[in-house]
Structures are given as structure tokens and as C-alpha cells.
Amino acid sequence: xxxxxxxxxxxxxxxxxxxxxxxxxxxxxxxxxxxxxxxxxxxxxxxxxxxxxxxxxxxxxxxxxxxxxxxxxxxxxxxxxxxxxxxxxxxxxxxxxxxxxxxxxxxxxxxxxxxxxxxxxxxxxxxxxxxxxxxxxxxxxxxxxxxxxxxxxxxxxxxxxxxxxxxxxxxxxxxxxxxxxxxxxxxxxxxxxxxxxxxxxxxxxxxxxxxxxxxxxxxxxxxxxxxxxxxxxxxxxxxxxxxxxxxxxxxxxxxxxxxxxxxxxxxxxxxxxxxxxxxxxxxxxxxxxxxxxxxxxxxxxxxxxxxxxxxxxxxxxxxxxxxxxxxxxxxxxxxxxxxxxxxxxxxxxxxxxxxxxxxxxxxxxxxxxxxxxxxxxxxxxxxxxxxxxxxxxxxxxxxxxxxxxxxxxxxxxxxxxxxxxxxxxxxxxxxxxxxxxxxxxxxxxxxxxxxxxxxxxxxxxxxxxxxxxxxxxxxxxxxxxxxxxxxxxxxxxxxxxxxxxxxxxxxxxxxxxxxxxxxxxxxxxxxxxxxxxxxxxxxxxxxxxxxxxxxxxxxxxxxxxxxxxxxxxxxxxxxxxxxxxxxxxxxxxxxxxxxxxxxxxxxxxxxxxxxxxxxxxxxxxxxxxxxxxxxxxxxxx
Numbered sequence: 001x002x003x004x005x006x007x008x009x010x011x012x013x014x015x016x017x018x019x020x021x022x023x024x025x026x027x028x029x030x031x032x033x034x035x036x037x038x039x040x041x042x043x044x045x046x047x048x049x050x051x052x053x054x055x056x057x058x059x060x061x062x063x064x065x066x067x068x069x070x071x072x073x074x075x076x077x078x079x080x081x082x083x084x085x086x087x088x089x090x091x092x093x094x095x096x097x098x099x100x101x102x103x104x105x106x107x108x109x110x111x112x113x114x115x116x117x118x119x120x121x122x123x124x125x126x127x128x129x130x131x132x133x134x135x136x137x138x139x140x141x142x143x144x145x146x147x148x149x150x151x152x153x154x155x156x157x158x159x160x161x162x163x164x165x166x167x168x169x170x171x172x173x174x175x176x177x178x179x180x181x182x183x184x185x186x187x188x189x190x191x192x193x194x195x196x197x198x199x200x201x202x203x204x205x206x207x208x209x210x211x212x213x214x215x216x217x218x219x220x221x222x223x224x225x226x227x228x229x230x231x232x233x234x235x236x237x238x239x240x241x242x243x244x245x246x247x248x249x250x251x252x253x254x255x256x257x258x259x260x261x262x263x264x265x266x267x268x269x270x271x272x273x274x275x276x277x278x279x280x281x282x283x284x285x286x287x288x289x290x291x292x293x294x295x296x297x298x299x300x301x302x303x304x305x306x307x308x309x310x311x312x313x314x315x316x317x318x319x320x321x322x323x324x325x326x327x328x329x330x331x332x333x334x335x336x337x338x339x340x341x342x343x344x345x346x347x348x349x350x351x352x353x354x355x356x357x358x359x360x361x362x363x364x365x366x367x368x369x370x371x372x373x374x375x376x377x378x379x380x381x382x383x384x385x386x387x388x389x390x391x392x393x394x395x396x397x398x399x400x401x402x403x404x405x406x407x408x409x410x411x412x413x414x415x416x417x418x419x420x421x422x423x424x425x426x427x428x429x430x431x432x433x434x435x436x437x438x439x440x441x442x443x444x445x446x447x448x449x450x451x452x453x454x455x456x457x458x459x460x461x462x463x464x465x466x467x468x469x470x471x472x473x474x475x476x477x478x479x480x481x482x483x484x485x486x487x488x489x490x491x492x493x494x495x496x497x498x499x500x501x502x503x504x505x506x507x508x509x510x511x512x513x514x515x516x517x518x519x520x521x522x523x524x525x526x527x528x529x530x531x532x533x534x535x536x537x538x539x540x541x542x543x544x545x546x547x548x549x550x551x552x553x554x555x556x557x558x559x560x561x562x563x564x565x566x567x568x569x570x571x572x573x574x575x576x577x578x579x580x581x582x583x584x585x586x587x588x589x590x591x592x593x594x595x596x597x598x599x600x601x602x603x604x605x606x607x608x609x610x611x612x613x614x615x616x617x618x619x620x621x622x623x624x625x626x627x628x629x630x631x632x633x634x635x636x637x
Contacts (some may be wrong), residue, residue, distance in 0.1 A: 001055075001056060001096065001120055001208075001268075001293075001468040002096065002207060002208025002210075002211055003010055003093075003094035003095060003096055003205060003206025003207070003208075003250040004094070004206045004211050004245060004246060004270070005206070005211075005268070005269060005270055005289070006091055006095075006096055006097075006098060006120065006206075006251070006421050006468040007091055007094065007151075007206065007246075007249045007250055008249045008250075008270030008289055008305075009057075009058060009098070009270070009289050009290070010089050010091045010098060010294070011249075011250065011251075011252070011254075012092075012254070012288055012290065013057075013058070013059070013089040013290050014088055014089040015101075016039070016041065016044070016059070017038065017039060017044070017046075017086045017089055018038065018039075018086065018087075018234075018376070019040070019083055019085060019086065020037045020038060020039035020044070020085070020086040021038050021039075021083065021084070021086075022035050022036070022037050022081050022082060022084045022085075022086065022102065022472045023036045023037065023038055023082065023083075023245060024036035024078075024082065025077040025078045025082055026064075026066045026070070026073060026074065026240065026585055027066070027067070027070055027071050027074035027371070028064035028065060028066050028067070029051075029064075030071070030144075031049060031050045031051045031125075031144060031173045032047065032048070032049045032050075032051065032064070032456075032472075033047075033048040033049070033074065033077070033127060033144075034046065034047055034048070034064060034066075035081070037086065037212065039308050043380040044059045044140065045058040045059065045060050045061070045062075045063075046058070046059060046060070046098075046100075047059075047062075047146065047294075047297075047613055048118055048127055049118075049127075049297075050118070050125040050126050050127045050144045050145060051126075052122055052123045052125055053300070053499065054300055054301070055096075055118065055119070055120035055121065055122070055125035056118070056293060057098045057100065057118045057151050057292070057296060058289070058290040058293045059290040059291075059292065060290070060294045060298070060374070062294060062298045062301075062568070063295055068429075071128075072129075072142075073129075073143070073144055076129065076141065077116075077129065077628070080104060080114060080129065080141070081102055081104070081116070081129075083104075084103060084104045084114070085103040085104075085291070086100060086101070086102055086103075086104040087101040087103050087113065088101045089100060089101075089566065090510065092165070093173075093205065094171075094174065094205040094206030094246075095165075096119070096120040096121055097117060097118065097119050097120065098117075098118045098120070099115050099116070099117050100115065100116040100117075100118070101113060101114075101115055102114045102115070102116065111481070112131075112621055113132055113136065114129060114130065114141075115129070115130040115131075115132065116129055116583050117129075117130055117163075119232055121166065123132070124142055124166075126143055126145045126147075126440075127143060127144040127195075128140055128141075128143040128144075128157065128163065129142055129143070130163050130617060131143040133162075136331065136633070137162050137163070138162065138163040139160065139161070139162060139163065140157060140158065140159055140160065140162070140163050141524075142159045143159075145157070146159075148189065150488075151513070153166060154549065155167075167271060169301075171202075171203060171204055171205035171206075171207070172184050172185065172188075172204050172205060172421070173201055173205055174204050174205060174206055174207065174242050174243060174245070174246035175247065175250065176243075177244050178236070178239040178240045178243045178455075179236070179239070180582065181204075181242065181243065182235040182236045182238065182239035182240075183235075183239065183261075184203075184234045184257055185199075185200070185203060185235055185239060187311075188203050189202075189227040190227060190228060190230070191228050192226070192228055193226050193227070193228060193229060194226065195223075195224065195226060196216050196221055196225050196226070196227050196230055196238070197212045197213045197215075197216045197223075198212070199227040200212040200215060200216065200238070200242070204242055206246065206496055207242070207245075209401065210267060210276070211245055211269075211273075212267070213273075213275050214241075214245060214273045214275050214276075215238060215242045215245055216238065216241075216275075216576060217274055217275035217278070218241035218245075219234065219237040219238040219240070219241040219300055219420065221234055221238065221287060223236075225546065226415070227418075227606075232625050244612075244629065247545050248270075248271060249270055249271075250563075253553055254271055254272070254288075254289065255270075255272060255276055255285060256268065256269070256271075256285065256286040256287070256289040256292040257269055257270075257271065257272045257273075257283050257284070257285055257286065257292065258283060258284050258286055258287050258292050258295055258296060259273070259276050259281050259282070259283045259284075259425045260281065260282040260283065260635070261281065265296070265300060266295075266296045266299070268286075268289065268292040268293045268295070268296045268297075268543065269292075269368055270289050273297065280341060288581065292527075297378065302436070305436065306433075306435065306436055306439070309439045309440075309443075310430060310431075310433065310439060311437055313430050313439060313442060313443060313446070314427070314430055314431075316446070316451065316452060316616070317423055317427050317430060317446070317451070318427070320358040320423055320451055321420065321427065323477070324419045324420050324423060325420055326488070327416050328413060328420060330416060331409045331412050331413040332413055334405055334409040334411060335405070335406065335409050335410060338343070342397055344396075344398050344399035344402055345396075345399045345403075346371045347378075347380055347395050348392065348395040348396045348399055350367050350369065350370075350378065350380065351365070351367075351380055351388075351392050351395060352392060353367070355366075355375065355388050355389070355392060355569075358382070358388040358391075359586065360387060360388065361384045362382050362384060362388075363377050363381070363384045364382055365379070365380050365382060365383050366378070366380075366516050367380065368380045384396075386393070391399040394624060395583065397458065399532040404448035415552060418608070418609070418612065421530055421555075421612065422531075422609040422610075422611070422612055424555045424585070425527060425531060425555040425556075425612070426442065426445070426446070426530075426531065426613055427585075428555035428556060428584060428585040429442055429529065429530045429531065430442055430558070430559075431585075432529075432583055432587070433529070433530075435443070435545070438466055438530065441529070441530050441532065441533075442530050445530060445531055445532050445610060449609065449610070480589070512525045513533070514527055514528050514529060514533050514536075514537050515527040515529060515583075515634075517579060517630075517633040517634055518573045518633060519561075519569075519571065519575045519576065519633060520571055520572075520575065520633075521569045521571050521572045521575075523561055523562060523563065523564060523566075523568075523569075523572045523576075524560070524561075524562040524563075525559060525561050525575070525576050525579055525633070526541070526542075526560045526562065527557050527559050527560075527579055527580075527583050528557045528559075528611075529557070530560045530611075531609070531610035531611030532610050532611075533558075534557060534558040534610070534611040535604070535610050537558050537560055537603060538558045538560070538599065538613060541560070542560045542562075542599040543562075543598070543599060544598065544599050544600035545563070545564075545600075546560050546561060546562055546563065546564065546598070546599045546601050547560070547561040547564045547568060547573070547576065547596050547597070547598060547599070548560060548561075548596065548598070548599045549561065549576050549577055549579075549580040549594055549595070549596045549597075550592065550594070550595055550615075551580055551581060551584040551585075551586055551592055551594050551595075552593040552594060552595045552620060553593075554584050554585050554586045554593075555584065555585045556583055556584025556585060556590065557580065557584065557597050558584040558585070558611070558613075559576055559577075559579050559580040561576040561596075573596065573621065574621065574623060575629065575633060576596070576626075577594040577596060577619040577621045577623045578623045578625065578626055578629050579629075579633065580594045580596075581594055581623045581624070582625040582626070582627065582629075582630050584625075586625065588625070589620045589624075589625065590621065590624055591623070591624060592624070592625060593620050593621075593622055594621055594622070594623055595618040595619070596617070596618060596619055596620075596621070597615050597616070597618040597619070598617065601615050601616050601617040602614075602615040603615070
């Protein structure tokens with residue numbers, strides 16, 4: 001926010017909050033505060049933020065989760081500001097500072113005043129609680145960010161220090177007499193090579209880059225003109241444009257507007273800007289400036305929080321995935337080393353049949369190879385330091401170890417492959433989750449499967465050493481990126497075999513529902529957003545005659561084409577396949593293979609994890625994931 005936007009915001013907030021009472025103070029994040037305020041007009045929540053990317057103070061409609069233990073600054077505000085009356089909202093000059101004056105009572109019960117100052121200055125943004133002194137100065141009680149002298153010699157921000165305002169920038173007052181403003185601008189910037197809008201931004205107080213560009217547009221000055229090339233009479237037009245923008249910010253009328261920008265994020269301004277309208281920038285009017293700021297910054301805040309939750313889950317699942325991939329590699333290496341178990345048995349039997357012909361101390365013996373269908377002879381290496389009988393026992397011991405390794409490591413490797421396939425599937429759903437509730441559903445799934453702890457402690461489910469379904473052959477393919485194998489009957493991981501299908505027969509469990517789309521042919525398509533929804537959608541909701549789609553050997557969502565009929569339209573099949581490709585790990589690929597089959601040909605092996613199924617009688621189509629198709633089919637619904 002620039003100084004003009006803050007001026008309009010202060011003019012909007014001051015009458016709305018006058019005589020309001022601060023009832024509660026919360027600090028949901030390290031740099032954000034929320035003040036619950038009651039006024040005769042109703043109750044409000046004020047968001048107060050020192051976030052470098054979005055510092056601000058305004059009324060918010062968004063609810064934020066609060067930590068169980070409030071930080072120290074929050075505790076101070078609770079002691080000093082809860083129950084306080086709001087006396088006014090002010091802005092010193094055109095500074096990017098909002099001051100909330102609060103009437104309180106001191107320790108002796110006498111009326112007093114405190115100031116909550118919000119400095120909206122990028123990386124230097126801060127929130128301070130100030131106590132006015134008898135000599136006119138203000139004492140810092142505390143701040144969200146403490147700044148010692150070693151960091152800033154000009155402004156030391158520590159409890160007990162006197163408050164020093166940010167250094168003055170020696171800029172021109174936009175509300176000064178237009179003729180005097182034009183002369184001052186011409187004197188300061190008339191010889192500069194920089195563009196007029198840039199010179200204006202640097203010389204006039206309260207103007208941000210967009211407001212400076214708006215003044216240039218209103219003055220009829222073309223873009224790309226340098227300040228030194230500006231005619232004398234144009235400076236007067238420019239000064240009048242600046243004065244008009246400042247006067248409207250100060251006095252109104254306002255018409256809060258949100259502009260959607262692909263670069264730099266959305267913009268909230270107190271009134272429409274003609275130069276942005278001329279660019280055709282998408283925009284919408286808001287109820288007031290607080291609502292506009294809440295939309296812009298709330299969306300950014302939600303996106304940042306979404307990415308934070310996503311990163312947390314991504315790191316947890318990635319760690320488990322890496323561990324299981326490493327374990328699988330070791331198991332497969334053991335299998336490779338033990339792969340010649342049958343050869344060791346043959347050597348042992350050949351040596352048994354010819355033991356009488358082996359002389360003591362021999363380094364090798366050549367015998368007839370009756371295991372070779374074409375006949376011939378085989379040379380068997382021996383340890384000359386051992387007797388022939390000891391060499392024989394050594395070969396059979398090696399055979400026994402290799403046979404046991406093949407059996408044990410083979411079963412372990414099969415479980416590890418199922419584990420890796422499941423975790424890859426979970427990782428794909430994490431990356432594709434569109435909101436926090438979807439990620440929270442995935443978190444609950446991971447708690448249920450024993451990968452994460454819940455608030456009460458360790459999540460139930462299988463231990464790290466015993467997760468995954470037991471291996472066994474299958475005639476069909478398996479969904480979720482697993483190889484074409486299904487689990488043998490055995491102890492389920494994390495519950496009974498269909499535990500991931502959700503609670504209750506008619507719904508996919510707590511949280512959101514599968515995404516719903518409508519094809520151009522009018523058919524309904526349902527897409528699972530996580531593994532529990534995948535299980536519910538496929539195993540409980542879909543009918544035997546519905547078509548089931550899944551990317552071939554790629555982690556992704558289960559997709560159901562409802563009531564396709566005996567001869568499904570080709571367009572419906574390709575669109576459903578396109579959704580399956582988009583909601584998969586292959587989203588960024590050019591051509592993605594998608595298998596589809598009747599739901600009756602899809603089944604879940606005993607003990608398999610949520611979302612893991614096998615299928616047969618499939619057909620395969622190749623499609624290109626298309627986000628525009630997804631939005632089009634979503635809007636059809």
C-alpha cells in the first residue's frame with residue numbers, strides 16, 4: 001500500500017471503529033495479529049500485519065487458526081489493550097504508517113492512552129505498542145520485531161526506548177498548491193533522464209508506482225517520456241493530476257477496486273485507475289477498501305499457507321519414500337546376489353555324485369554335467385585347504401543361505417514395492433491438492449496409516465518395518481503406480497483391506513468429496529482427490545457398469561465415468577481419460593497412457609493400502625493433459 005491508499009483506508013476505518021472496544025487479541029502467526037473489536041455498528045476483526053510482502057491494518061472477514069500458546073507480544077497486547085476503547089485511526093502525513101489510538105486505564109485506574117503503530121514499509125515493516133509521555137515523546141513498550149542499535153543506529157526499536165519515526169524523505173506534499181507543486185517538480189526533476197512516472201514516484205510523498213503512472217496518464221503524457229523532455233506546460237497538468245488523486249484519497253469519493261495482475265500479484269486501490277483500465281486489466285469493485293485488501297492479501301495468505309502445509313507433507317512423505325526406495329534397493333541387490341541359488345544346488349549334487357573322484361588338496365574338479373540337456377562337462381572350483389567333504393558341505397550351506405535369501409528378501413522386496421507405489425501415489429495427491437482441506441484429508445490418511453503423529457500422539461497403523469501389502473502374482477494391472485502384482489492374504493496395513501474407503505457407506509469419509517465434472521456429451525465424471533476418496537469412489541460408489549480410468553503405471557487419481565451405456569461416446573471416453581491424465585503425476589507430460597475398464601474388473605487385494613487396486617480387461621488411450629479442458633468440463637457442471 002502506498003501513502004494515498006493508506007490515506008483512503010484511514011478515512012474509511014476511522015468512523016467505522018470510533019469508540020469500538022477491543023475484546024480479544026490473537027497472534028495467529030509470527031507477524032500477524034488479529035484484534036476482535038465490538039462497535040455499535042457490529043463486531044469486527046482487525047488484521048494487523050508486519051509481513052514484509054503484505055503489511056497492513058484493515059477489517060478482515062477471514063478466520064485464522066491461533067496457536068495454543070500466545071507469543072510474548074500477544075500477551076502484552078492482551079494485558080494492555082483488551083477492554084481498550086479505540087479513539088481514532090490516524091496517518092502521520094502521507095507516511096505508510098497507521099496509528100490506532102486506544103483509550104485505556106493505567107495501573108492506578110486513571111485514564112491513559114496507548115498507540116498501536118503499524119509501519120507498512122516492506123522488509124522494515126513492524127508493529128509497535130507505544131506509550132505517550134508528558135514531554136510529547138512516545139516510549140516503546142514492545143514490538144513484533146525488535147531492532148537493536150547494531151542493526152539500525154538511527155532507530156533502535158527495543159522496549160523502554162523512545163520511539164523515533166522513520167527518517168523523513170524530503171518529498172513534496174501532493175496536496176500543496178498545484179502551481180507551487182508544478183514549479184517544485186520541474187526544478188527537482190526537470191533535468192533527469194528517468195521516466196516521468198519514476199521521477200514523480202521519487203519526488204512526491206504518498207505516491208506509489210501505480211499512482212504515479214496514473215497521474216502521468218491523467219495528464220495526457222505518453223509512456224516512455226523522460227522528465228527532461230517534458231514541456232513546461234505539461235508540468236502544470238501533471239501537478240493538477242497529482243493533486244486530484246491525493247484530494248480524492250483524502251476526501252473521496254472512493255470506489256475500492258481490485259485489479260488482477262499476472263505479475264506482482266493483485267492490486268487493491270481506493271478508486272479505479274484509468275491507465276490500468278486502458279490496459280484492459282481485469283478488475284472488480286469491492287464493498288470497501290478493507291474488503292478489497294482482504295481479498296487480495298487473503299488470497300496470498302491462503303496460497304502461502306497452502307504451500308506451507310504442502311511442503312510439510314511433501315517433506316514427510318518424501319523422507320518415507322526415500323527410506324523405502326533405499327531399502328528396496330538393498331533387497332533387490334540381495335536378490336541379485338542370491339539369484340544363483342539353483343546353480344549352487346546343482347554344483348552340490350554334481351559334487352556329491354563325484355565325491356569319490358576328488359583327490360585331497362584339489363583346486364577344482366571336472367565332472368559330467370547331467371543337468372545340461374546337451375551334455376558336456378562342468379568344472380567345479382574347490383578350496384584346496386579343505387577336504388572334498390568340507391567343500392561339499394560349503395556348497396550346500398551357500399545354497400541354503402541363497403534359497404532363504406530369495407524367499408525372505410523376495411517377500412520383503414514385494415512389500416517394499418507396494419510401499420513405494422503407495423507413497424508415490426500419496427505424493428502425487430499432495431502435489432495436486434487445491435486447498436488446505438484436501439491436504440488435511442491427506443494428513444489424516446497418513447496418520448491413519450502410521451506415517452505421521454496426530455495431536456494425541458503416534459498415529460495408529462502398521463509400524464515402519466511392517467507397512468505395505470504382502471506380495472503375490474495377479475493377472476491384471478495395478479493402479480497407483482504399483483507393478484502388476486497384488487497382495488496375498490495376510491495382515492492388513494493400517495486396518496482391514498478396505499479401511500481406506502472412508503467412514504460410512506454413503507460418503508468418502510470426513511472432508512471434501514470427489515471432484516465432479518460433466519463431459520460435453522452430458523456424462524458425469526467423478527475424480528478422487530486422495531487415496532481414501534479413490535477407494536470410496538471405486539469400491540463403494542461406482543456401479544459395475546461404470547467405466548473406471550487410471551493412468552497406466554503412473555500414480556494418479558481414480559476416475560469414474562458414470563452410466564456410460566453399452567456403447568460409450570468416444571468423446572466422453574477421451575475427456576474422462578484427459579481428466580485422469582491431468583490428475584496424475586504425468587500432468588506435465590505430452591502423451592500420457594490411460595487405462596480404462598469396467599468397474600466390475602477392478603478389485604482390491606486383501607491388505608492393500610488405500611487407493612491401491614488391481615484390474616484387467618483394460619483398454620489404453622493416449623491423451624495430453626489439458627488444464628483448459630479441465631476448467632471447461634468443471635464449468636459444464
